[in-house]
Amino acid sequence: MGAREAGLPERVPSAAGLPDRVRIWEVGARDGLQNEQSVVPVEVKLEFLDRLAAAGLSVLEATSFVHPKWVPQLADAEQLLAGLQRREGVSYPVLVPNARGLDRALAAGVSGIAIFASATETFAKRNLNSSLDEQFGMFEPVVTRALAEGLEVRGYLSMCFGDPWEGAVPAEQVVAAGRRLLDMGCFQLSLGDTIGVATPGQVERVVAGFGAPDRLAVHFHDTYGQALSNTLAALRLGVSTVDSSAGGLGGCPYAESATGNLATEDLVWMLDGLGIEHGVDLDALVRTSAWMAQQLGRPSPSRVVQALSG
Ligand code: HMG
Numbered sequence: 001m002g003a004r005e006a007g008l009p010e011r012v013p014s015a016a017g018l019p020d021r022v023r024i025w026e027v028g029a030r031d032g033l034q035n036e037q038s039v040v041p042v043e044v045k046l047e048f049l050d051r052l053a054a055a056g057l058s059v060l061e062a063t064s065f066v067h068p069k070w071v072p073q074l075a076d077a078e079q080l081l082a083g084l085q086r087r088e089g090v091s092y093p094v095l096v097p098n099a100r101g102l103d104r105a106l107a108a109g110v111s112g113i114a115i116f117a118s119a120t121e122t123f124a125k126r127n128l129n130s131s132l133d134e135q136f137g138m139f140e141p142v143v144t145r146a147l148a149e150g151l152e153v154r155g156y157l158s159m160c161f162g163d164p165w166e167g168a169v170p171a172e173q174v175v176a177a178g179r180r181l182l183d184m185g186c187f188q189l190s191l192g193d194t195i196g197v198a199t200p201g202q203v204e205r206v207v208a209g210f211g212a213p214d215r216l217a218v219h220f221h222d223t224y225g226q227a228l229s230n231t232l233a234a235l236r237l238g239v240s241t242v243d244s245s246a247g248g249l250g251g252c253p254y255a256e257s258a259t260g261n262l263a264t265e266d267l268v269w270m271l272d273g274l275g276i277e278h279g280v281d282l283d284a285l286v287r288t289s290a291w292m293a294q295q296l297g298r299p300s301p302s303r304v305v306q307a308l309s310g
């Protein structure tokens with residue numbers, strides 16, 4: 001059954017106070033596959049990326065140039081980039097933590113990178129083997145060199161709404177760390193709810209803490225089922241880039257209790273209902289996630305994928 005036959009709402013003019021268009025930053029191939037038990041063959045990753053592009057997604061975070069021992073699932077980053085059939089109008093950014101990662105990414109011919117910092121001390125140590133303060137010293141030369149090479153640089157900030165070791169994270173701490181990434185030259189800052197504990201009121205406080213929303217994106221994991229409500233709260237405050245992962249894959253191997261990202265299909269269903277443009281063919285995307293679920297040997301956690309592919 002297609003989305004339209006299943007009752008997908010007709011597009012209406014976008015509701016007052018919401019953006020006309022949302023840019024979906026698809027992280028399925030990176031965040032989605034970095035947490036899988038098994039290593040997905042590079043040919044499957046390439047087909048996944050190509051099907052996502054064909055479904056209309058225009059930003060596909062492809063992989064990470066991190067230490068292969070830290071994330072063996074993405075150790076094939078060079079092979080992946082070498083085999084990528086780049087489609088016109090689609091960008092394929094990659095995660096880079098340090099100078100070595102940037103060397104590798106530049107050699108692979110990327111045009112955009114994302115650095116990824118932590119808002120908390122414990123996660124900086126666990127994810128980057130660095131202190132909260134030291135991580136900025138690691139990122140600064142990476143950003144400077146990447147910008148000089150003409151790359152687009154995005155910043156991620158993890159644990160913005162709660163940390164499994166430190167508990168609640170004060171909004172001021174998040175804003176202070178996030179500002180450092182923006183001041184370094186990141187064109188955008190993606191606020192990560194790495195373990196999926198945020199609620200809409202908290203999202204409002206953190207987003208509002210930054211003042212203007214135009215350089216912010218949101219990145220919600222869906223552990224407690226709040227990702228879509230949190231997204232709506234952020235859209236109402238003027239955020240118009242949303243990270244999500246096809247089929248709701250995802251998680252972080254270094255964050256206890258992290259589960260999948262907001263599913264792109266769930267996001268698209270909501271955006272359609274709100275009359276917000278996104279450029280994605282939902283039926284093609286659902287077929288892609290159903291195919292990927294078969295490759296991984298388990299059903300997609302996305303409610304929309306389940307409803308439309310049954
Ligand atoms: P380290 O062990 O401290 O590294 O790891 P080091 O600088 O001490 O170097 C040790 C050796 O590793 C050296 O080799 C380096 O060359 C090599 P040796 O001289 O001993 O032969 N090395 C590398 N090799 C390949 N690629 C590299 C690299 N760097 C060093 N890039 C490091 C520090 C940052 C590398 C490590 O902690 C790491 O790779 N961490 C990545 C963890 C990760 O990928 N986590 C998941 C992504 S973050 C996320 O999912 C959250 C997000 O989705 C948002 C949200 O949900 O909140 C973005």
Ligand code: MG
Nearest residue numbers: 031192194251
């Ligand atoms: Mg994530």
